[in-house]
Amino acid sequence: MHSEFLLIKRLQKIFSNADSSILCGIGDDCAVYKPHPDKQELLTVDSFVEDVHFKRKWTHARQAGVKALAVNLSDIAAMGGKPRVALVSLTIPQDTDENWVCQFCRGVQSLGKKWGMSIVGGNISRAAQFSSHITVLGEALKNKIKYRKGARVGDVIYVSGPLGLPHLALYCLENNLRVPPHALLAFNSPAPCVKEGLFLGALPQVTSMIDLSDGLLGDLSHVLKASKVGAQIELSKIPVHKDFQADCVKAGLDWRQALLLGGEDYKLLFTVKALGNDLFQKKMNRHSHAFWPVGVVVNASKGLIVLDEEGNNYQGVHGSFDHFNTVHS
Amino acid sequence: MHSEFLLIKRLQKIFSNADSSILCGIGDDCAVYKPHPDKQELLTVDSFVEDVHFKRKWTHARQAGVKALAVNLSDIAAMGGKPRVALVSLTIPQDTDENWVCQFCRGVQSLGKKWGMSIVGGNISRAAQFSSHITVLGEALKNKIKYRKGARVGDVIYVSGPLGLPHLALYCLENNLRVPPHALLAFNSPAPCVKEGLFLGALPQVTSMIDLSDGLLGDLSHVLKASKVGAQIELSKIPVHKDFQADCVKAGLDWRQALLLGGEDYKLLFTVKALGNDLFQKKMNRHSHAFWPVGVVVNASKGLIVLDEEGNNYQGVHGSFDHFNTVHS
Structure with a gap:
């Protein structure tokens, strides 16, 4: 791991999006999102911790990223909602290969893209164990939840x-x-x-x-x-x-x-x-x-x-x- | 740490709220939140990792909880927004005293309450290190961001x-x-x-x-x-x-x-x-x-x-x- 700023730059590219509801994506203090005026919001967060929820020897980085987001989308689906945006908080051990982290994030992005979602924010921090904590916002009409x-x-x-x-x-x-x-x-x-x-x-x-x-x-x-x-x-x-x-x-x-x-x-x-x-x-x-x-x-x-x-x-x-x-x- | 379900029950009590915008809080697959129809949403996530962002010998559990949320509120403040709801993802080592975790969460709740916020969702998982990953949704009129x-x-x-x-x-x-x-x-x-x-x-x-x-x-x-x-x-x-x-x-x-x-x-x-x-x-x-x-x-x-x-x-x-x-x- 070289530098937080350089890694953030790489991840920012991976998570690029073009959604007119996103007034500001990654790169400011907050993302700015225009919620649908007629819909309720569905909110969920799930963590995906190395050696608790997955092992690198069993699951490829990209698959792990897909799976980390899939867990959340399953929660949105269970309420009858459509996933819209997500925020990704990662903890990364010092000796982690940056390419592995980028592959993980490409997995997150690919599943998000499949459902028309945008990754609008995130955070990275050093820690003993790799983990992701993904928060997803979905939407649904009140009477369809x-x-x-x-x-x-x-x-x-x-x-x-x-x-x-x-x-x-x-x-x-x-x-x-x-x-x-x-x-x-x-x-x-x-x-x-x-x-x-x-x-x-x-x-x-x-x-x-x-x-x-x-x-x-x-x-x-x-x-x-x-x-x-x-x-x-x-x-x-x-x-x-x-x-x-x-x-x-x-x-x-x-x-x-x-x-x-x-x-x-x-x-x-x-x-x-x-x-x-x-x-x-x-x-x-x-x-x-x-x-x-x-x-x-x-x-x-x-x-x-x-x-x-x-x-x-x-x-x-x-x-x-x-x-x-x-x-x- | 006895059981995830028992701990969730305790945390659910700590995070109780009474906000008419929250149609469903902790306890279903997602929280359901009614966003303000005229406002944009501000979204931010921050992590707070033991021995990286705080040490127990320096910072009391409750103070650590306050600080974990404060970091997010500072981001919402920096965009000119009002914090509304938060989701809290915790990683907890097996040997952690549950009371410490509850005190931490009381800290989060106390600062949230001060600003009229509700903690509407969360997640707990085992991990080697204690950490919190808090996502906050705030709101602001478009021209005031x-x-x-x-x-x-x-x-x-x-x-x-x-x-x-x-x-x-x-x-x-x-x-x-x-x-x-x-x-x-x-x-x-x-x-x-x-x-x-x-x-x-x-x-x-x-x-x-x-x-x-x-x-x-x-x-x-x-x-x-x-x-x-x-x-x-x-x-x-x-x-x-x-x-x-x-x-x-x-x-x-x-x-x-x-x-x-x-x-x-x-x-x-x-x-x-x-x-x-x-x-x-x-x-x-x-x-x-x-x-x-x-x-x-x-x-x-x-x-x-x-x-x-x-x-x-x-x-x-x-x-x-x-x-x-x-x-x-």
């Missing part, structure tokens, strides 16, 4: 894509096993469901939404708590890659646990009104979206029930990833 | 308060010397010039503004570069605490260098049109603000000239704090 709290008894629970692959990849990487290529791709290149989130945000049949970052049961339990309801999930209905179960067996990983507790899926979980479910499915098909019903919302007193392939109560451990206790019951 | 680029030849250069004390305190702390109490106070409890920034933002006579975080010469040179002008500063005009020079001599610190290169002052530096300077001074007095003229804007070809007490060119080293090279020429 989905919260965790809207699920009602009888609603159908959906997910927006196959689950479990990122956890399988992580398990293989941590245990020096061969990683199935499709699992490694899902782990290293998550595609936040921004398009799906905008589609779902616009549908009145959708009553609640969350993104799956900490594992299906963990994230579903946030919805249940906020909505004061319970849920019944059917293991056999959770969409998976065709080789998922076989790959898990090969790796010595319990596929049910991986599916229920594994994190980093970055798919959406949402609930749809029972009475509006037919209409929802028609709209879903008309717009060529694919979503999978995995269960139903039940009374809070029933808690969170998981049914195995035979329709019996699945008795596996419930919990979700916790940064301080790996499994938190 | 001040940039670095507006200074013109002939403009008078002002600062908003005495400089140098934080650097003196840091020097004493680093060298195990007795720290003058007023210097320690300036170091540990910076008061961002939000009120002053709003006052100055509203004045058409003010042509450019920046906050002093990296040292007078370093920050002034940003204004000069953005405005394509030079400057002449008079050392004898820079406001200082009455004991500053004597305290520097006692500590064995070159007071001129401390004044010109020392960082963390968090005062404002701004330029005022020569023709509007009388009117500016009248308004300043009428509103009981105190600002000190320290020099004038000159032609770019003259560069940055510092005159010593005898009116001769001061030949001290020019440079400013750089996180990767302590002094950057």
Whole structure:
């Protein structure tokens, strides 16, 4: 690392943008942004810390940058919003290769650009560990924002894509096993469901939404708590890659646990009104979206029930990833 | 550190707010905020890393929290804006006392509350080092925003308060010397010039503004570069605490260098049109603000000239704090 000022100059070039809503980008005390006058703003921040959220030997710099932003876009998607601008705070150890940092930022910029976003500000500081802390501002019309709290008894629970692959990849990487290529791709290149989130945000049949970052049961339990309801999930209905179960067996990983507790899926979980479910499915098909019903919302007193392939109560451990206790019951 | 979820619960309580612009605070995938329809948004992020920006043995947890946010508010003030909401991303080593983290957050909240702000979101993650990364959204009317680029030849250069004390305190702390109490106070409890920034933002006579975080010469040179002008500063005009020079001599610190290169002052530096300077001074007095003229804007070809007490060119080293090279020429 030569000089903060020189690095900032390089990053400023990488993060160049041409958006008429940005009156002033990187280079002054603040960025100046003109928010949409009719929309609400969605605000989220996520950190991405080396050796906690990623390892350089597993993930290329550019992929790490994409992933660092993807985590945020998944949060914006989960509220039904469109991402607009981001600010990136980096901590950089003294001996870090500047080119690695620039590649990381090119990753951030490339995913941002894909969704029409601008990186408008940032900060770099020395530290013992590389980390990024990205704040994203999104926007949505007030009546198109989905919260965790809207699920009602009888609603159908959906997910927006196959689950479990990122956890399988992580398990293989941590245990020096061969990683199935499709699992490694899902782990290293998550595609936040921004398009799906905008589609779902616009549908009145959708009553609640969350993104799956900490594992299906963990994230579903946030919805249940906020909505004061319970849920019944059917293991056999959770969409998976065709080789998922076989790959898990090969790796010595319990596929049910991986599916229920594994994190980093970055798919959406949402609930749809029972009475509006037919209409929802028609709209879903008309717009060529694919979503999978995995269960139903039940009374809070029933808690969170998981049914195995035979329709019996699945008795596996419930919990979700916790940064301080790996499994938190 | 027991559990991420329990800590988040405690922090959620600390950061509670009651602002009708906040449709959803901490606890969903994103916060939902209604921006002012007529105003532009000011966006800034700053990090505050343990053992880089502060040390626990020098700065109480609550003071550290205040300081972490103050750095951001100083940026908002420098554009003439009013801070509105913030998001706080923390990295926390496993062995950190939760109470320390809560005290830190109480510091953030207390300064935010002072300016009518709300902490609407955040993130916590494990890491080797404690750090905070705070993003602040402020607001200002379009024609009241001040940039670095507006200074013109002939403009008078002002600062908003005495400089140098934080650097003196840091020097004493680093060298195990007795720290003058007023210097320690300036170091540990910076008061961002939000009120002053709003006052100055509203004045058409003010042509450019920046906050002093990296040292007078370093920050002034940003204004000069953005405005394509030079400057002449008079050392004898820079406001200082009455004991500053004597305290520097006692500590064995070159007071001129401390004044010109020392960082963390968090005062404002701004330029005022020569023709509007009388009117500016009248308004300043009428509103009981105190600002000190320290020099004038000159032609770019003259560069940055510092005159010593005898009116001769001061030949001290020019440079400013750089996180990767302590002094950057």
